[in-house]
Structure formats: C-alpha cells, structure tokens
Amino acid sequence: MTGRDPRVSSVESFVDSAEARHALYRRSLTVVLVSQIFGGAGLAAGVTVGALLAQDMLGGAGVAGLPVALFTLGSALAAYLVGRHSQRAGRRQGLAAGFLAGTVGAFGVVVAAVIDSPALLFVAFFVYGAGTSTNLQARYAGTDLAPVDQRATAVSVAMVSTTFGAVAGPNLVELMGRVAVSIGIPALAGPFLLAGVAFGLAGAILFVFLRPDPYLVAKALERSTPSAAVPRPSADVGSSINKGVMLGATVMVLTQIAMVAIMTMTPVHMRHHGHSLSEIGFVIGVHVGAMFLPSLVTGRLVDKLGRLTMTLVAGATLLAAGLVSALAPGESLGWLTLALALLGLGWNIGLISGTALIVDATPVQTRARTQGSVDVLIAFAGASGGAVSGFIVAGTSYATLSLAGGFLALLLIPAVAWARSADVVPDRS
Numbered sequence: 001m002t003g004r005d006p007r008v009s010s011v012e013s014f015v016d017s018a019e020a021r022h023a024l025y026r027r028s029l030t031v032v033l034v035s036q037i038f039g040g041a042g043l044a045a046g047v048t049v050g051a052l053l054a055q056d057m058l059g060g061a062g063v064a065g066l067p068v069a070l071f072t073l074g075s076a077l078a079a080y081l082v083g084r085h086s087q088r089a090g091r092r093q094g095l096a097a098g099f100l101a102g103t104v105g106a107f108g109v110v111v112a113a114v115i116d117s118p119a120l121l122f123v124a125f126f127v128y129g130a131g132t133s134t135n136l137q138a139r140y141a142g143t144d145l146a147p148v149d150q151r152a153t154a155v156s157v158a159m160v161s162t163t164f165g166a167v168a169g170p171n172l173v174e175l176m177g178r179v180a181v182s183i184g185i186p187a188l189a190g191p192f193l194l195a196g197v198a199f200g201l202a203g204a205i206l207f208v209f210l211r212p213d214p215y216l217v218a219k220a221l222e223r224s225t226p227s228a229a230v231p232r233p234s235a236d237v238g239s240s241i242n243k244g245v246m247l248g249a250t251v252m253v254l255t256q257i258a259m260v261a262i263m264t265m266t267p268v269h270m271r272h273h274g275h276s277l278s279e280i281g282f283v284i285g286v287h288v289g290a291m292f293l294p295s296l297v298t299g300r301l302v303d304k305l306g307r308l309t310m311t312l313v314a315g316a317t318l319l320a321a322g323l324v325s326a327l328a329p330g331e332s333l334g335w336l337t338l339a340l341a342l343l344g345l346g347w348n349i350g351l352i353s354g355t356a357l358i359v360d361a362t363p364v365q366t367r368a369r370t371q372g373s374v375d376v377l378i379a380f381a382g383a384s385g386g387a388v389s390g391f392i393v394a395g396t397s398y399a400t401l402s403l404a405g406g407f408l409a410l411l412l413i414p415a416v417a418w419a420r421s422a423d424v425v426p427d428r429s
Contacts, residue, residue, distance in 0.1 A: 039135035040162035044169025069387035074129025076379030083372010090213030099203025102131015113189035156299025244361025255350030273330035290344025315412035317346035322406015
C-alpha cells in the first residue's frame, strides 16, 4: 500500500485529459442543476411567508422585516464558513454542510410556530439562512471548470434550475398550510416543512453525486500548469485590494439591497390591501421565477455584451421595478406582478454580472474563500434591506420604500463609470 489519498488520485486523473475535464464539467453542472431545484423550493418559504409569520407572532408591520434580516444575517455567517470549508475540502462537502444547517433551521421555524416561541423563531430563522446562502453559493460550482468565455453562462445554468423549485414553492403555500393545519401546525409554518425536506434533498444530492469535486480538480489543474501559461489577477482580495473583486461586490450588494427591501414588504402590502395567500404566493412565485428563469439568456448576454454593459441594464431594470411598484394601486394584482417580475429580472442580471466579475478577478487557489467573503457582504446587504424595509413602510409607505429601492440601483451607473475610467475590466460594447 502506498498510503496515497484515493481522492487525490481521482482528482489528478483529470488533470492530463481535457476531454475528461469537459465531461466532468458537464456532469457537475447537471448535479448542481438537480440540487438547485430542491434548494429553490427551500428558499422560497422564507421569502413568501416569513414576514407574515413574524407579523402574526409578534404583531405590527415594523417587525415584518426581521425574519429576512435574521436569515440573511445567518446566511452571512454560512457564506463565510461554507466558503472556507469549500476552500479546504471542496464544493461537495461545503455545500452539503450548508444545506444540512438550512434543514435544521427550517424545521426549527416549524417548532417555534407550534410552541409560539419568538426567541426560538429568531434563532431558527438565523440558522435557516444557511440554506438560502448555500443555495446561492452553489452557482459557483458550475464555474470551476468552465472556459473563461462561458463563465457567466455556467452561472446561468446553475441558477435557472432554481426556478422550478422556487416558483413551485410559493404556489404551494396554501396547500402546505392545509397540510400543516391537519397535523396541528399553524398554516404559515407549513411552507417551512417543505423547506426542511427540500434543503435536505439538495444537500444529499450534492454530497452523493458531486464526485470528483470540480473545485479540487480546478485547483490541481492550476498547480500542474506552468505559472507563465496561466493568466492571473494582479492580487487576491485576501492579500490586497482587487479592483475587480470590489466592482463585482459593489454590483451585487446594490442589487441585493434594492431587491430585498421591496420584495420583503410586498406580501405585507398585499395582505393589507385584501389579497389572499394564493395571490401573494402567485406574485412572489412570478418574482422568484424572474430571479432565475431568464438566466440562460442573461448569462449569454453577460458573456457576449460584457459585464459592465449588462450592469447598466440591471440598474435600469431595478429602477423601473421601483417606479412601477410605487405607482401600482395596492388592489391591482397585475401591476404588482409586473413590478415584482421586473424586480426579479434586475436582480438576476446584476447577480450574474457581479458573479462573473468576481470569478474573472480571482485565481483558482483562493477563489472559494474569496467568493464566500463576497457573499458575506451580499448577505449583510440583504439583512440591511430586510430590516430597514419594515420600519420605512411603518413610518412612511410602501411607495416610498419602492422609490428608494429603485433609485438606489442608479448607483450602479457611477460604479460602471469608475470601472471604465480605471480600466478595471475589459468590456464588450
């Protein structure tokens, strides 16, 4: 016996064969695609009924944004831990662990609702955030072995599969509510039963089938390639300021704040105007679908037209979403649906553009850690948007919140102008 780690042998067997790596790249995308279907169903629960559950248990619109704030804070910690664990052990172990934590959090929300414990509810929402963060981080697994000119497209393939679960989840709100009531659980906790099962299945699929780990293969490939033949960024975010990483993070943070702030309070706004749970679920389902379904198109556009050009498109789309949301009559299901569809589409374009910028700016050997660190910022941005949104609506109005979110997206314009003037990233225009 040589005592050699069989995992290392398996990984290194792909280094000398471009054909084998391409086959692994395609297979890894398929595994991520399937896991994202379940992960999308899990994250939709908190988006759809989290604010309503908190409002029922605690009272008042001011606290309705707290669940989103808590599970996005939890997702920040998870992003940090999953990124570092993936750096050491690969995507497979890191992502599976994150989904397991999300499973525990989802079932914790159910228990908190049953025993009417706000303290446990807060803790459970925090842990539930690990699932939402891990679902988002899974998009990076599709880029590890992707050709340079197909990275945004690879992100889009991973994201578009989330659509199926994410759209189905909100539209199962009433059904899961009835199931929950039939077994003695509050109706609004029902979707979290679905979330717990969905996160568990997503983690199991990745743990069992994401072999060999694409990130470990990418690291082994870079180690075996002469440094002169490998184009590398001038610096990594862990050692010095990397302008490409700064730009990608800025794009995703601004996009996240604008989207989360408006999305969080839309169910509360709709219920205030007499809409049913099924109508709320429909609007959120369309919104989540718009967050992920256009990915195959937007990913290719980001690769072909350039990251900066598409960032400007994201800003314009989010501004339109804020304006439509602010001006839409509260009783109009059609206008609110349009507003939330635009909101999801703007987020989609911004996230794919920002993700591609991050991947372009980081070397493989430190990429997972950097990606985790950036996702921490995204999570904090979401937490801020979620927490503040309830208080803005309570103190002013939903229209004011929508306008603020839309105009915040305009900050993407000076970010792109700076990037072009500083030649941060070559863009296709």
